Each structure stands twice: as structure tokens, then as C-alpha cells.
Amino acid sequence: MVLADLGRKLNAALSSLSRAPVVDEKVIDATLKEVCAALLESDVNVKLVASLRAKVKTKVKASLDVSEKVKDANRKNIVQKSLFDELVHLVDPGVEPYKPVKGKANVIMAVGLQGNGKTTTCTKLAVYYQKRGFKSCIVCADTFRAGAFDQTRQSATKAKVAYFGSYTETDPVAIAAQGVAKFKKERFDVIIVDTSGRHKQESELFQEMVQIGEAVKPNMTVLILDASIGQAAEAQSRAFKDSADFGAIIVTKMDGHAKGGGAISAVAATKTPIIFLGTGEHLTDLDRFSPQPFISKLLG
Numbered sequence: 001m002v003l004a005d006l007g008r009k010l011n012a013a014l015s016s017l018s019r020a021p022v023v024d025e026k027v028i029d030a031t032l033k034e035v036c037a038a039l040l041e042s043d044v045n046v047k048l049v050a051s052l053r054a055k056v057k058t059k060v061k062a063s064l065d066v067s068e069k070v071k072d073a074n075r076k077n078i079v080q081k082s083l084f085d086e087l088v089h090l091v092d093p094g095v096e097p098y099k100p101v102k103g104k105a106n107v108i109m110a111v112g113l114q115g116n117g118k119t120t121t122c123t124k125l126a127v128y129y130q131k132r133g134f135k136s137c138i139v140c141a142d143t144f145r146a147g148a149f150d151q152t153r154q155s156a157t158k159a160k161v162a163y164f165g166s167y168t169e170t171d172p173v174a175i176a177a178q179g180v181a182k183f184k185k186e187r188f189d190v191i192i193v194d195t196s197g198r199h200k201q202e203s204e205l206f207q208e209m210v211q212i213g214e215a216v217k218p219n220m221t222v223l224i225l226d227a228s229i230g231q232a233a234e235a236q237s238r239a240f241k242d243s244a245d246f247g248a249i250i251v252t253k254m255d256g257h258a259k260g261g262g263a264i265s266a267v268a269a270t271k272t273p274i275i276f277l278g279t280g281e282h283l284t285d286l287d288r289f290s291p292q293p294f295i296s297k298l299l300g
């Protein structure tokens with residue numbers, strides 16, 4: 001089920017609630033059942049869904065206990081508001097992400113599995129910050145994938161963003177360190193380090209992330225997560241958290257047929273905020289993410 005379908009189903013559940021003449025425990029349970037089924041179908045982690053259900057029930061229980069005093073309309077509002085709050089809570093770990101500061105070198109390291117959209121997102125990020133007056137650049141420390149540097153070179157050139165990489169150096173840690181040192185010297189504000197991916201989680205990759213992290217000391221590490229990841233999101237994000245301790249998540253390919261719920265589960269599993277959504281293949285297809293507007297839009 002794609003994200004738009006999730007929105008429609010959540011909406012349908014809330015509409016049935018609005019139409020119900022009496023809002024008793026049965027109606028509330030039915031609404032919650034519909035909402036939870038929709039979330040599960042979208043790949044949101046089963047434990048998170050159970051917890052959302054329990055929290056909403058606790059919040060509305062008080063209104064049920066005083067049934068004769070609380071009017072149905074009020075009770076509807078209570079259910080709607082607590083559902084909205086808990087949906088926001090799903091995508092909001094309550095942690096402020098790092099904000100780049102002008103006039104100093106802000107090193108951003110991007111990590112993630114191959115194919116998740118890391119290289120594309122690095123250029124999108126550079127374009128985003130460049131547009132906002134940050135002198136931005138990209139360091140390609142991906143020596144694992146043949147053609148990675150060419151891809152960076154092409155997209156950075158198209159985006160008119162400075163870049164650094166090597167056709168001959170095979171040590172990603174050396175390239176990352178050299179690139180960051182060079183751009184710091186040249187007083188760049190935002191230095192984005194693109195790292196290698198692998199097709200699956202491998203200890204070699206995680207060791208490399210630790211070493212690059214130690215070499216470039218990023219101000220912020222960002223996990224790039226494909227929206228279609230599904231239930232694997234929790235394990236994948238935890239594994240990266242242990243080696244790369246990322247402080248932000250960017251979910252890519254939100255324009256496709258992805259369910260998106262897996263990526264939402266990664267937020268809770270790692271208590272890390274989503275900062276952007278990738279919404280297409282173009283360099284400007286990057287939207288800032290905020291929990292409340294996202295859920296409001298989802299609910300239509």
C-alpha cells in the first residue's frame with residue numbers, strides 16, 4: 001500500500017468516526033482497528049502500531065469513564081486529537097537535528113546501502129544549501145562502486161557544485177580526509193561526504209563508516225533510506241546507528257510506489273529525526289520534512 005493509500009485509509013477511518021451517532025467503546029475500537037490495520041499494511045513496525053493503539057486508548061479512556069458528562073462530539077475530538085498526536089509522535093523522535101551554520105565548515109557525512117539514492121541525495125543537499133547561501137561541495141569517498149566518482153562528477157557539474165574525488169586512490173578514508181581538508185582550507189560552509197554502500201549490511205562497510213567518521217569528524221551523519229525498504233528498516237537503521245551514529249535520516253523515492261512505513265519505523269528504532277524527503281530524480285526534488293505538516297497532509 002503506497003503512502004497516498006495510507007492517507008486515504010486513515011481518512012476513511014476518521015470519517016466513519018465523525019459519522020457515528022454515538023461514540024462508545026465499540027466505535028472507538030473499530031476506528032483504532034482500521035487505523036492500525038492501515039499502518040500495518042504500510043509496513044509500520046507491529047510494536048509501534050500496538051503502542052500507538054494502547055496510547056490512544058489510554059487517552060480516550062478517561063472520556064469513556066464519564067460517558068454521560070462527555071458529549072459524543074467531544075469524545076470524537078478527543079479520539080481524533082490523540083490519534084493525530086500519536087501519528088505525529090511516530091515520525092517525531094523529539095530530537096532536534098543539526099543545523100548548518102554559515103561561516104564555518106559543516107561536515108555532513110552520508111551513509112546507506114547501495115541504490116538507496118545516496119549519491120543523488122548528496123548533490124540534492126549541496127544544491128539545497130548552495131541556494132540558501134552556503135558555499136557547498138561534495139567529497140566522493142565511494143571507492144567500492146565502479147563509476148561512483150563519475151556519477152558525482154557529472155551531477156555536481158550539472159548542479160554547479162564543487163567536488164573532490166580520485167580515479168587512482170583506493171582508500172576511501174584517505175580520499176575523505178583529503179577532500180574535507182582541502183575544502184575546509186578553501187572555506188566551504190557545507191562539505192558533504194558521500195560514502196560507499198554495499199548491497200547488504202556487511203561488517204566491512206560498517207568498519208569503513210567508523211574509519212571515515214573518525215577521519216572527517218562529521219557535524220552530522222545522515223542515513224539515506226529508500227522509502228520502499230519495508231520491515232527491514234529497523235534492523236538496517238540499527239546496524240548503521242551502531243557504526244555511523246547518524247543524527248538524521250533522509251527518506252528517498254517518496255514519489256514512487258513505496259509504502260513508507262518502514263522508514264517511519266527507523267525513526268523510532270533509532271530515535272533519529274527525518275530531515276528531508278527525496279521526491280524525484282531531479283536535483284531540486286528534495287522537500288524539508290516536518291512531522292506535523294507531514295501528518296496533516298497525509299490525513300488530507
Ligand code: GDP
Nearest residue numbers: 114115116117118119120252253278279280281
Ligand atoms: P546510491 O547507490 O545510494 O548512491 O544511489 P543513487 O544515488 O545512484 O540512486 C539510485 C537510483 O535511485 C538512481 O536511479 C536515482 O536517480 C534514483 N533516486 C534517488 N533518489 C530518488 C528519489 O527521491 N526519487 C526517485 N524516483 N528516484 C531516486
